[in-house]
Amino acid sequence: MKIILLFIVAYLLGSIPSGLWIGKFFFHIDLRKHGSGNMGTTNTFRVLGKKAGFVVFILDVAKGTIATLLPTFFHITTINPLWFGVCAIIGHTFPIFAHFKGGKAVATSAGMLLGYAPHFFLVAFLLFITIIYLTSMVSVASILCMIMVSIGSFIFPKYVPWILPHFNSLFSTIAIVLTIFIIYRHRDNIKRIMNGTENKVSFGLGYKKEKKKS
Known part of the structure; x- marks a missing residue:
């Protein structure tokens, strides 16, 4: 019963629509009606600004991390903690608090990685920042x-091994499934990338090149 309850808690954590609530409560803006219409970090940055975007990013990552650590908090060793992270990701993507229409699962997936393998998260985050630059x-x-x-x-x-000490078939399987899912969720972005019309953040070499052209 405890495990079932924690699965529900993990899903509800993931379901918290950080961008939507922050937009409504502090800016009186519904993110679903602005920008890309997405409630995630990128659209929050674009519509509400850097401070709001950073807060939403931290909150969305925290959802995945806290959910993944739930079995540790409650001393449960009979089930892989990754399953709780998956529940949070499902909640983030299909949130009960936002009519089951959520984000693209990137930040919450990163949060699951942080809770499961912190060193791996650090490497992935550094790569993420480098690619954005x-x-x-x-x-x-x-x-x-x-x-x-x-x-x-x-x-x-x-x-x-200092990045990831042990091979875990479940982790690899979840990573592959999430990769496919996230690529699918970014299908419109991929079309814009191929057409050269993808939105850029106001940071990095790509933005500087675009600014010079204009």
């Missing part, structure tokens, strides 16, 4: 980082 596109950084996590889940335990 080079391209100025969050979508590209999100997709490439998820691909790296999937590949790294197989390679790092053998060759760079």
Whole structure:
């Protein structure tokens, strides 16, 4: 019964629509009606500004991290903590508090990674920032980082164990499924990338090049 309750708690944590609530309570703006219509970090940055975007990013990551750590908090060792992180990701993507229409699962997936393998999270986050600096596109950084996590889940335990000490088939499976899912959720972004019309953040080399052209 405790495990079932914690699964529900993990889902409800993930369901908290950080961007939507912050937009409504502090800015009187419904993110679903502005920008890309998404409630995630990128659209929050674009519509509400850097401070709000940063707060939403932290909150969305925290949802995945806290959910993944729930079994540790309650001394449960009979089930892999990744399942609780998955529940939070499902909640974030299909939130009960926002009519089951949520974000693209990137930040909450990162939170699950932070709760499960902090060193791996650090490597992925540094890669994420580097790709954003080079391209100025969050979508590209999100997709490439998820691909790296999937590949790294197989390679790092053998060759760079300080990043990921042990191979976990469940972790690798979840990483691959999430990579496919996140690529699917970014299908419109991929079309814009191929057409050269993808939105860029006001940071990095890609943004500077675009600004010079204009």
